[in-house]
Amino acid sequence: MHFYRKILQHRLPITIAAALAGIGIMMYYASCDTACSYLRGNLLGIDLKYVGVGYMGAIIALAFFRQADLLRMLVAAGIGVEGFLVEFQVRENVFCPFCLAFGALVILMYLINYERRHMTNAWHRKGLYVFGDAKIPFTEGLRLPLLAMMIAGYVFVVLTFSGSATPAYAAETTAAPSYGKGSWELMIFTDYFCPPCQAAEKDLEPELERLLARGDVKITFVDFPGHKSSSLFAKYFLFAAAANKGYANSLKARSVLFALAGEKKIDQESVLAAALKSKNIALETVDPKPVFQQWLAMIKRFEIDQTPTCILRFSSAYSRKFIGSDQISRELIPELQKRFPGLKK
Structure with missing residues (x-):
C-alpha cells in the first residue's frame, strides 16, 4: 500500500x-x-x-x-x-x-x-x-x-x-512471377489502377493463355507502383502466385485484381482478400519485399517510365518495347500471333 x-x-x-x-x-x-x-x-x-x-x-x-x-x-x-x-x-x-x-x-x-x-x-x-x-x-x-x-x-x-x-511470412524465398520456358520472353509492366493497363491486360489475357499453353515463351509480370494501393494489390498477386506453381491461378488473380481496381471500391486488405477468396483464388502468404525489390530493379534496368509497357525479347539478339494500350493491341498482339502461331483459344 x-x-x-x-x-x-x-x-x-x-x-x-x-x-x-x-x-x-x-x-x-x-x-x-x-x-x-x-x-x-x-x-x-x-x-x-x-x-x-x-x-x-x-x-x-x-x-x-x-x-x-x-x-x-x-x-x-x-x-x-x-x-x-x-x-x-x-x-x-x-x-x-x-x-x-x-x-x-x-x-x-x-x-x-x-x-x-x-x-x-x-x-x-x-x-x-x-x-x-x-x-x-x-x-x-x-x-x-x-x-x-x-x-x-x-x-x-x-x-x-x-x-x-502484414501477416507472418512463409519461410521460403519468393521470386518474381514468371511462367513458361524458352529463349523468348515477354515482360509485362502494368499498374492495377492505370485504365490503359486495365485495357491492355484484358486484351493480352487470351494471348497469354495461348502462349503459356505452348510452353515455349517465358511470361514475366512486373507490377508498377503507380498508385497508393498498387503495392497492396501487387502483394495479393504474389500470394496467388505462391499458392499454385501453375499459371492458371495467377492469371485468374490478375484478372480479378484489375477488375477490382477498375471499380475503385477496395482499399482495405481484409476486403481484398475476401473478394479474391470469393472467386476461389488460392492464396499463400509470402514475403513480398524481395519481389518488390526485383521489380524495382527491372523497372530501372529497362527504363520503364510509363505504363502499360511490354518488352518482347530474345536473349540479347532482339528486344522491342511496346508502350501504351493501343500499340500493345495493334502491334504486339499481331506480332505474338505471327511469331508463335497455333494453339489459339
Missing part, C-alpha cells in the same frame, strides 16, 4: 516517462525496415505512428501543466482506440509487438491516473463509473464517467481508421 501511495504521489512524472517511452516506440517503428511493418494504417489520412506520437505529446503537455482531469479523459479515449486496434489484430490473426507495447503503456497510464470520486449505491450508476471519472472543465463539480470517453475513442477509430496488417 505504501508503494502504491508513492506511485500516486509521483503519477504525473511517471505518466510523462511512460509517454516518452511510447514516443520512442513509435519513432523506432517509423524508422524500422519494412520487414517489421506489422500494422499499417491511418486516422483521417494521418499515419497511425505519427498519430501515436502526437497523442503521447498531448499526454505529456497535460501532465506537465497538471491538467489531471483532461489527462484522464484523453488516456481513457486511448483505451478505446487501443481496444479497436487489438481487436483488429485478433481479427487479422497478426500481432504487432510495437503496437501492443504502445497499448500496454496506455493501460499503465490509465491505471496510474485512475480516480473514482463519484460514489453511488445505485447498481447501474456503479457500473457506469466503475472505470473511473474526471471533472468536466468549466462545470461546478460535474464528473464524466471515463467509460464514455472509452466508447467515444472506440467509435472515433471505427469511423476514421483505414489500414492493413
Whole structure:
C-alpha cells in the first residue's frame, strides 16, 4: 500500500516517462525496415505512428501543466482506440509487438491516473463509473464517467481508421512471377489502377493463355507502383502466385485484381482478400519485399517510365518495347500471333 501511495504521489512524472517511452516506440517503428511493418494504417489520412506520437505529446503537455482531469479523459479515449486496434489484430490473426507495447503503456497510464470520486449505491450508476471519472472543465463539480470517453475513442477509430496488417511470412524465398520456358520472353509492366493497363491486360489475357499453353515463351509480370494501393494489390498477386506453381491461378488473380481496381471500391486488405477468396483464388502468404525489390530493379534496368509497357525479347539478339494500350493491341498482339502461331483459344 505504501508503494502504491508513492506511485500516486509521483503519477504525473511517471505518466510523462511512460509517454516518452511510447514516443520512442513509435519513432523506432517509423524508422524500422519494412520487414517489421506489422500494422499499417491511418486516422483521417494521418499515419497511425505519427498519430501515436502526437497523442503521447498531448499526454505529456497535460501532465506537465497538471491538467489531471483532461489527462484522464484523453488516456481513457486511448483505451478505446487501443481496444479497436487489438481487436483488429485478433481479427487479422497478426500481432504487432510495437503496437501492443504502445497499448500496454496506455493501460499503465490509465491505471496510474485512475480516480473514482463519484460514489453511488445505485447498481447501474456503479457500473457506469466503475472505470473511473474526471471533472468536466468549466462545470461546478460535474464528473464524466471515463467509460464514455472509452466508447467515444472506440467509435472515433471505427469511423476514421483505414489500414492493413502484414501477416507472418512463409519461410521460403519468393521470386518474381514468371511462367513458361524458352529463349523468348515477354515482360509485362502494368499498374492495377492505370485504365490503359486495365485495357491492355484484358486484351493480352487470351494471348497469354495461348502462349503459356505452348510452353515455349517465358511470361514475366512486373507490377508498377503507380498508385497508393498498387503495392497492396501487387502483394495479393504474389500470394496467388505462391499458392499454385501453375499459371492458371495467377492469371485468374490478375484478372480479378484489375477488375477490382477498375471499380475503385477496395482499399482495405481484409476486403481484398475476401473478394479474391470469393472467386476461389488460392492464396499463400509470402514475403513480398524481395519481389518488390526485383521489380524495382527491372523497372530501372529497362527504363520503364510509363505504363502499360511490354518488352518482347530474345536473349540479347532482339528486344522491342511496346508502350501504351493501343500499340500493345495493334502491334504486339499481331506480332505474338505471327511469331508463335497455333494453339489459339
